[in-house]
Amino acid sequence: MSAPPKLSSTAPASGASVRVPRVHAIARAWSELGETVAPLSNGAGRPLARTVKLILEPLVIRPVQNPHLAAASLTEDAARELTARITAAGADLAAAGEWFGVLKRARRALGITEGNPQERYFQRCFELARTEGRPTPGAPASEAIANETVQEIAQADGESVLARMRELLVDEEASAALGERLLSAWSQRTAGSETAIDSARVGAVLDACGARDATRDFAALLAERAGTSAAADLTGPGAARLLGLTEHETLAPPRLGATASKRELPLPFDRSIYERLFAALSGGVPADIGLDVEVIVTEEIARSAAAWELEAEHSRVVMVLGAEASHSLAPAELLRPTNAHRLLRDRWDREAYVRRVRRLPAGATGVPENIESDIRTVRQGYLRRLWVRLHGRELRGQVTDAAELWDTLDGILRSVIMDQRHRLKTALGRDLEGAA
Structure with missing residues (x-):
């Protein structure tokens, strides 16, 4: 392994305390573990990015419980503590x-090819290390433990459901029938009505947020199909x-699709039917969603043609309330009078990086x-x-109510x-590493 970096590479200015780039502290601690952690290391002997993301951060360093270990640069005492935790x-x-090597062999034996093994197995391997040695x-x-674990993860993360869904969508006969169903659903689409919304009732629900019960007014919005x-x-x-839901001027039927990438997902209304389901199910398939992929796809086609491209009225009402409440995040907007507006604005304004961006010109x-x-x-990112949250809840049969x-x-x-x-922390960490 390469020589570990020094905890501090430059002397501090007079009166300043020494700060240690966090990435260097982690690399130094890791190097002390030697070849025993080679399966979790890169070619330079440092922890893989996924090792840091999936094991060290959430399970060893625990920055949420130890905020003094979370900064991009650490005090010498914090750097020593971080090193001690990893050691x-x-x-x-x-x-x-x-365990990772054993699980990979079981994966090959079972013929499972979907997904990145590190993403799928790293956290479970650490859990097995703690419970099984x-x-x-x-x-x-x-x-036996490895086979059971790999099969359980494959079932839970949706590999089998999504794989069968892809097979359905690339089948010429099946995709032709589903394509006709999609066009039919959109040709009969009723995206909404011109009925006026009771803005006073919307305000009453938002004013109750974080303060009191709004069940009656929320139920009235549902009944009115607001x-x-x-x-x-x-x-x-x-x-x-304008709401950040599409890149296009007008709404159009989605493609059926058969491929998706988490890093390159389009905006919600621009996603194919498969991309919508992939985004919601790749992290895990609820046990009660059913295994008939044709039913799942057919239901998603119907959902795509519905108002807000959501199935349930409670989801649509929450989108209306969110669209109104999120006005408070736009700096040019006058603050609305409800409690929800005030609380969201207060949370957003507390962030120092937000205040800096608002105060200074772009660039x-x-x-x-x-x-x-x-x-x-x-506001667009918020909506x-x-x-996405409401769409995922619908697929899991969850209701977002007033409570x-x-x-x-x-x-x-x-x-x-x-x-x-x-x-921001990641970008700052890279800057510190390059400057050291």
């Missing part, structure tokens, strides 16, 4: 690497694009351009993430912020 987990990490390659007990009525506005030129903030753009257009409304609206913003913080 103390050395035996478990070595065993996890051995080191495996014995070739021993019946270890092989979500369906509001979808009429999405049919206007550029309306859905002068020191924030990477893609993240800066996401901050300035956060995209809300749609869960505020947790959902607030949780989406927390998710947006955590994602941006992580991207």
Whole structure:
């Protein structure tokens, strides 16, 4: 393995404390474990990116419980503590690497090819290391555990369902029939009505968020089909694009599709039928969704032609409420008077990086351009993430009611912020590593 980096490469300025790039502290701790963790290491002897993401961060360092270990640069004391935590987990990490080899052999024997083995197995390998100790390659007990684990993960992560779905969608006869069903559903599409929405009732529900029960007003919006009525506005030129749900001026039927990539998923309304299902099911298939992939695809075709491209009225109502509440995230907007507006604005304004981007002109903030753009257009990102959350809940048969409304609206913003913080920390970490 390559020589570990020094904990500090430069002397601090007078009166300043020494700071250690976090990536260097992790690399130094890892190098001390030697060849025992080779299966979890890259060619340079450092932990693989997935080792850091899936094992070290959530299971060893635990930055949520240890926020002093979460910064891109650490104090010397924090760097020593981080090193100690990784060193103390050395035996478990070595065993996890051995389990990874056993699980990969079981995967090959079972003929499973879908998905990245590191993504699928790293965390389970660490769990097996903690509960079973080191495996014995070739021993019946270890092989049985590996076979059972690989089969369980394959069932849980949706490999089999998505693979059969792809087979259906590439079959010429089946895809032709499904294509006709898709065009028929869109030809009969009723995206909404011109019925006026009771804005006072919408305001009452949002004002109750985080404060009091809004069951009665929420139920009234459902009864009035406010979500369906509001979808009429999405049919206007550029309306859905303004909300960040599509890149196109007008809505059009999706493709059936048969491929998808998590890194290159289009905006929600631009996704193929397969991409919509892939995004929702690749992380795990609920036990009660059923195994008839033709039924799943057919239901998704119907959903794509419905108002807001969502099946349930409660989901559509939540989209209306989210669209209204998220106005508070746009800096040029006057703050609406409801509690939801105030609470979302307060959470967003508490972020120092947000205040910096708002205060300085574009390109002068020191924030990477893609993240800066996401901050300035956060409302669109918020609504995209809300749609994805509601779509996934529908596939799992979950209802978002009045009791869960505020947790959902607030949780989406927390998710947006955590994602941006992580991207900023990653970018800052790269800068520190390059400067050291």
